Amino acid sequence: MQCEDIIAFLELEAPLFLQEEYDNSGLQWGNPEKEIEKVLICLDFSQEALKTAIKEKAQFIISHHPILFKPMKQIHTGFGKGAMLADCIREDICVYAAHTNFDAAGKGLNEYLAKKLDLLHISGLNLHFREALYKLVVFIPAESLEKVQDAVYKAGAGWIGNYSDCGFSVKGIGTFKPLKGTNPYVGKQGELETVDEYRLETVVPEHRLNDVVKSMLEAHPYEEAAYDMYRMEKKGYEYSLGRVGNLKKSMKTDEFVQYVKNRLQAPNVRTVGNRKDVINRVAVFCKKKRTHW
Numbered sequence: 001m002q003c004e005d006i007i008a009f010l011e012l013e014a015p016l017f018l019q020e021e022y023d024n025s026g027l028q029w030g031n032p033e034k035e036i037e038k039v040l041i042c043l044d045f046s047q048e049a050l051k052t053a054i055k056e057k058a059q060f061i062i063s064h065h066p067i068l069f070k071p072m073k074q075i076h077t078g079f080g081k082g083a084m085l086a087d088c089i090r091e092d093i094c095v096y097a098a099h100t101n102f103d104a105a106g107k108g109l110n111e112y113l114a115k116k117l118d119l120l121h122i123s124g125l126n127l128h129f130r131e132a133l134y135k136l137v138v139f140i141p142a143e144s145l146e147k148v149q150d151a152v153y154k155a156g157a158g159w160i161g162n163y164s165d166c167g168f169s170v171k172g173i174g175t176f177k178p179l180k181g182t183n184p185y186v187g188k189q190g191e192l193e194t195v196d197e198y199r200l201e202t203v204v205p206e207h208r209l210n211d212v213v214k215s216m217l218e219a220h221p222y223e224e225a226a227y228d229m230y231r232m233e234k235k236g237y238e239y240s241l242g243r244v245g246n247l248k249k250s251m252k253t254d255e256f257v258q259y260v261k262n263r264l265q266a267p268n269v270r271t272v273g274n275r276k277d278v279i280n281r282v283a284v285f286c287k288k289k290r291t292h293w
Helices: 002-015 047-056 080-089 100-104 109-116 142-154 205-219 253-264
Strands: 026-029 039-044 060-066 096-098 120-124 127-141 167-176 192-206 229-240 242-254 279-282
Touching: 002 026, 002 060, 002 096, 002 205, 026 080, 039 047, 047 060, 047 080, 047 167, 080 100, 100 109, 109 120, 109 242, 109 279, 120 229, 127 142, 127 205, 142 167, 192 205, 205 229, 229 279, 242 253, 253 279
Parallel strands: 039 060, 060 096
Antiparallel strands: 026 096, 120 242, 127 192, 127 229, 167 192, 242 279
């Protein structure tokens, strides 16, 4: 597939609007239209990662931390980032970063960490972003209802909690008169036409609006589809920078430290606090502060 197709998939799961103001997630460099057959994934885009990508003939590198975190005023191709950029251009390698947006994503790094620790009743630790919801209303000829429904649901519409493909349709009569210069799906120019149509309603999260409308218009048979978009008072998914949940059983601090080491396959764990405390509830927060950079 093309580089931009992979990016579109990544940004459906971890939209760029979730990133912190100081962050620089997204395409670092490369041609979005490049054909991709092999991908390398790394924590940091380092010289070692680049050498591995070249050896493995990967055309696309996805790193967690952005290599272009601050603007580059000079590009020296003899060392450092400049040399890596030059090598990527020479080898035609695209580089992408998913950082704080992936930390906060619904299926992102904090969610993964909470599940890796087998926490129960996982919820958001703090509110980072609450997405707006929209109601899509579109009028469809009866024979095309299922085709348009499938298109908008596959593009990301119709999600309510853990339910997908949610929508409502009601049958009615549509009227229109094709004027000069039109190419109507049914009817003739200059004549009033009545058609059996369905009014389809479904919910769309803000970050999927463009994809849903595009898919709807591509599937709709009319030359000019009639549709409306309403912003809803009800808010959408709440994104959090961390997660919190309960342990399956209480543990003393030393026992929990060993549990974390085993679950994360970590040889060392740094701790602060009273080693005699009993732990029942755990918060995870993997986002790094700006001072790290």
